[in-house]
Amino acid sequence: MLKFEISKKEGLARVGKIITPHGEIKTPAFVGAATKGTVKALTMKEMRELGSQAILANTYHLLLAPGVELLRQAGGLSNFSNFPFPTFSDSGGFQIFSLPDVKITEEGAKFRSVLNGDKFEMTPESSMRAQWGIGADIHMAFDHLAKSEDKGEMRKAMERTHRWLERCVLENKKLREEAANRGENEQFLYAVVQGGTFLDLRRESAEFCAKQEVDGFGIGGVFVADGMGEMLETVDSILPEGKPRHLLGMGQEPRDLFIGAEFGIDTFDCVGPTRMARNGSLYTLDGRINIKNAKFKEDFSPVLEGCDCECCKNHTRAYLHHLFKADEITAKVLASIHNEHFVVSTVDKIRETLQSGEFQGYKQEFLGRYYSDSGV
RNA sequence: GCUGGAAUCGUCUAGUGGCAAUGACAAGAGACUGUAAAUCUCUCGCCUUCGGGCUUCGUAGGUUCGAGUCCUACUUCCAGCA
Numbered sequence: 001m002l003k004f005e006i007s008k009k010e011g012l013a014r015v016g017k018i019i020t021p022h023g024e025i026k027t028p029a030f031v032g033a034a035t036k037g038t039v040k041a042l043t044m045k046e047m048r049e050l051g052s053q054a055i056l057a058n059t060y061h062l063l064l065a066p067g068v069e070l071l072r073q074a075g076g077l078s079n080f081s082n083f084p085f086p087t088f089s090d091s092g093g094f095q096i097f098s099l100p101d102v103k104i105t106e107e108g109a110k111f112r113s114v115l116n117g118d119k120f121e122m123t124p125e126s127s128m129r130a131q132w133g134i135g136a137d138i139h140m141a142f143d144h145l146a147k148s149e150d151k152g153e154m155r156k157a158m159e160r161t162h163r164w165l166e167r168c169v170l171e172n173k174k175l176r177e178e179a180a181n182r183g184e185n186e187q188f189l190y191a192v193v194q195g196g197t198f199l200d201l202r203r204e205s206a207e208f209c210a211k212q213e214v215d216g217f218g219i220g221g222v223f224v225a226d227g228m229g230e231m232l233e234t235v236d237s238i239l240p241e242g243k244p245r246h247l248l249g250m251g252q253e254p255r256d257l258f259i260g261a262e263f264g265i266d267t268f269d270c271v272g273p274t275r276m277a278r279n280g281s282l283y284t285l286d287g288r289i290n291i292k293n294a295k296f297k298e299d300f301s302p303v304l305e306g307c308d309c310e311c312c313k314n315h316t317r318a319y320l321h322h323l324f325k326a327d328e329i330t331a332k333v334l335a336s337i338h339n340e341h342f343v344v345s346t347v348d349k350i351r352e353t354l355q356s357g358e359f360q361g362y363k364q365e366f367l368g369r370y371y372s373d374s375g376v
Numbered sequence: 377g378c379u380g381g382a383a384u385c386g387u388c389u390a391g392u393g394g395c396a397a398u399g400a401c402a403a404g405a406g407a408c409u410g411u412a413a414a415u416c417u418c419u420c421g422c423c424u425u426c427g428g429g430c431u432u433c434g435u436a437g438g439u440u441c442g443a444g445u446c447c448u449a450c451u452u453c454c455a456g457c458a
Contacts, residue, residue, distance in 0.1 A: 040414085094410045140410075225409085249410035252409040269410060271410080275413065275415085276408070279407085279408070279413085
């Protein structure tokens with residue numbers, strides 16, 4: 001069983017730590033999205049230096065390349081990526097949702113690679129096997145996402161997710177025993193709660209997931225920040241308190257991090273911060289700025305005054321602006337360091353203020369400034 | 377000096393009698409939430425009440441209902457010959 005120790009509670013919010021074979025994660029925490037085994041534009045050394053405690057890779061992407069067998073040979077994701085700290089793997093469920101030409105049956109999903117036309121199939125069982133091969137500490141159940149206004153469709157996706165979850169749990173048991181017999185590290189499974197924007201479906205999904213033999217929970221299929229607090233309140237009131245909860249894919253907007261933590265989320269992952277960075281959109285306490293804008297050409301202040309990331313400590317907005325305009329790789333590196341550090345440290349601060357009882361004040365101050373129109 | 381060729385939006389470029397005129401780059405702005413994302417979208421002659429109006433393809437004339445496109449002269453540039 002995955003160890004999760006809670007040191008402080010405030011409503012649904014909690015401060016704690018998840019203890020994995022690769023070390024512990026102080027929660028709430030922002031987990032870096034390392035889809036293909038790397039956080040785009042960043043080295044693992046840079047990730048640690050900017051404060052990242054954990055990363056999350058994607059089973060679908062690693063399955064296609066370099067393949068699960070290679071990950072196994074390499075000694076698992078942590079060894080292969082040289083990130084000897086806690087790791088997560090996402091199941092590939094998101095790819096069912098995001099890739100074109102996906103056929104979903106009760107058995108699983110068939111993808112077609114647009115790159116080389118290869119057919120590719122994933123089932124709850126194959127996702128579990130792949131994740132055990134990849135060797136991340138924490139796995140996600142293979143789920144079926146839907147983004148629909150239609151409740152009937154959402155229910156179908158949710159119910160399929162539940163049936164798939166039972167298969168995941170069953171397969172996971174086998175794989176866990178096999179690994180134990182080989183004397184390997186334990187690996188852990190999170191169920192994924194679906195239900196979209198329908199609170200009754202979310203409730204039903206949370207109740208279903210809560211009953212399963214899993215180590216924690218992912219909250220999936222969240223596409224709109226509107227109503228997320230209410231949804232999380234519903235779900236996290238049902239999920240067992242003693243198991244960690246991961247909010248899948250949300251965290252591009254600081255608002256999401258505050259609301260998530262407030263309503264019981266322990267870990268976040270999101271591709272937003274690094275993608276924003278590569279596209280020149282950088283976080284400041286007054287909202288994001290587009291560093292490519294002409295107004296930054298002669299701005300010799302750091303991206304964020306007082307920020308202690310390697311980008312802000314050493315470089316100016318004018319320099320970043322120049323690097324972006326010149327299409328230099330370093331632009332994306334520095335910007336990614338800054339954005340990733342921004343969200344990681346914001347969640348760190350959320351954790352600290354939850355611990356000290358100053359969370360509400362911090363939240364008001366941060367969000368009031370970040371989302372005020374006065375801007376930069 | 378002679379003979380050929382060429383001049384189009386910041387740059388390069390399409391255009392061979394019929395709609396301010398192609399594409400790329402540059403420039404300006406926007407989007408991005410479990411990464412098919414080093415991506416994508418929009419603007420890019422001037423004005424506009426978004427209906428449209430006005431002025432444009434080196435310069436000046438001409439032919440034509442109509443000219444970036446054909447003709448004449450000039451200017452500049454390129455190539456070859458001297």
